[in-house]
Ligand code: SF4
């Protein structure tokens with residue numbers, strides 16, 4: 392999963408781009424729900440939020456590294472639900 396760092400300027404550009412509805416306004420900055428972030432696997436070749444973020448504050452979460460297979464399984468779980 393990806394994560395949003397405290398450099399987020401709350402511009403709201405990323406939220407509507409997420410195909411999994413994983414992004415929401417948090418208490419101070421926008422947040423990504425790691426249970427819903429597939430790094431866009433299953434939908435797009437590139438993480439859509441990273442493409443649009445004007446301040447590049449959406450890196451890979453080092454605490455939540457996942458293989459492409461795990462991300463695809465998550466995508467299938469989400470879309471089946
Ligand atoms: Fe959503 Fe894709 Fe960004 Fe994950 S990488 S938060 S699935 S837009």
Ligand code: SF4
Nearest residue numbers: 399400402403405444
């Ligand atoms: Fe924050 Fe970047 Fe999303 Fe804007 S696009 S709300 S700066 S994470």
